Amino acid sequence: MAACTNYLLTLSFHHANSSSISIPKFSTRLHFNRPSRVVENISAQITCSATTSSNNHMTRTSNILGLIDQADAGLSSTGKFGRFGGVFVPETLVSCLNKLAAEFNFILHDPQFQGELAVALRDYVGRETPLYFAQRLTDHYKNSRGEGPEIYLKREDLNHGGAHKINNAIAQAMLAKRMGRKSVVAATGAGQHGVATAAVCAKLSLDCSIFMGNVDEERQSSNVLLMKHLGARVKTVEGTFKDATSEAIRKWVEDLDSSYYLAGTAVGPHPCPSMVREFQSVIGKETRKQAMEKWGGKPDVLVACVGSGSNALGMFHEFVRDEDVRLIGVEAAGSGIDSGKHSATLSKGEVGVYHGAMSYLLQDDEGQIIGPHSIGVGLEYPGVSPELSFLKDIGRAEFHTVTDEEALDAYAVLCRLEGIAPALEAAHALAYLEKLCPTLTNRTKVGDLDNSYCLVGTAEGPPCPSMVPKFRLVIGKETRKQAMEKLADKPDVLVARVGRYALLCCPEGIFPALEAAHALAYLGNFARPTLPNGTKLERPIMHGHF
């Protein structure tokens, strides 16, 4: 990979390896986990072309799509989205990343891998997730004349594990397995990526180490426990997510041949940002299909919270070329956008290099990282996806901020109006509705009320499947239909509610409720002595809150 051929950089990584690459424009010194400010805005031209032509929609449109085409065309050779992204790593890592990029490009078009992934997404992750019409939230935001946008929630909270992270984790773990890797290392902040990675490693029999900051471990202790139940080693690092990420990458570099670094979000050196975005793009693809089914069109507005960018890009990517769909990313203003305690990287950051790629960054005048803050732990990262940085620069996506307090209010509103407890990260997207909805109402006054759909991305929540309303009859009916599809027959044995927690937890990466674990435990007791040669045991259908 021809990484960094334009710049003179001295990278210091793991206190040992370094590489120098020449560039004529400027010289700056980059430590792996200490960014330097890029002194020249080489995309001024791009920004201007999007801005100066904003009076002329047609010109602006073709400019933006042209820039997206240009970036797409260069991506596989340069790893860059415009000026962002790249491979700012020591030489020792370059061949490993090249190999990963080659495998990734292969499986993208490999029908066998894609077929297996589709089955895992359906049967293990639980896709597709519903596109839920939030009637009471819609009513809440209507104006005095009863006008307002219709609000839909893409229910990523209903995925196995309670968040979108598993869409990417399962796909990358399958890729790791295909590459013959034996162990996986990952970093987590809120713990959702840690839980997702631990789960898929259990399922695929991969050794799993999750790095987590001590501060985050304390805040997200239930997820730490769950990762351990799922068989992962949780490695404590002094600090928060950014420090855990540096440590996870260091650990990976110690054993590049047999270990795999499973990136949880759309940051890091190429191909990590493209890979994570690709594996999350199932969110947007489903959304397009479901919108077509529900109202025969596209959504007008997509809103998603932005930590580092995976759920936002997962939703946005499918619609990036549909310029009539507004893309809105919501960042964490924390204690206030001017308080110095926030995670609003795209809104307040400046361009630099961190964790192997160029993006907007929270950094001080010396180019040192400013520690991020948000009540949504998963939003606390000083960098952001290079692709989102690019979409900001070309004017294709807009970014706004909401404070901790506003996010907490939005959390309470969704709980009380819809009976859905969103993750505090997703509550940031919801909070932005307060500002957005009145402006959409203005727009509907000019005549397109019926077409005004506002779609809020990824309402992730904590793993709480018992909140999913399912009636017994529904479970039985679905079971009969699925058994006919999978086995062309009825199930022989149904076991319900009667477990060994670890039995299912570790070998399959599924965490049953302790009630359901009783049914699982019984399998061991009755199967061997009473059923002939395992024939029936192949088909027990477990019923319980998994």
Ligand SMILES: Cc1ncc(COP(=O)(O)O)c(C=O)c1O
């Ligand atoms: C539920 C949830 N939503 C959003 C995020 C933010 O990450 P990203 O911007 O990569 O989607 C996280 C991160 O942990 C999360 O756990």
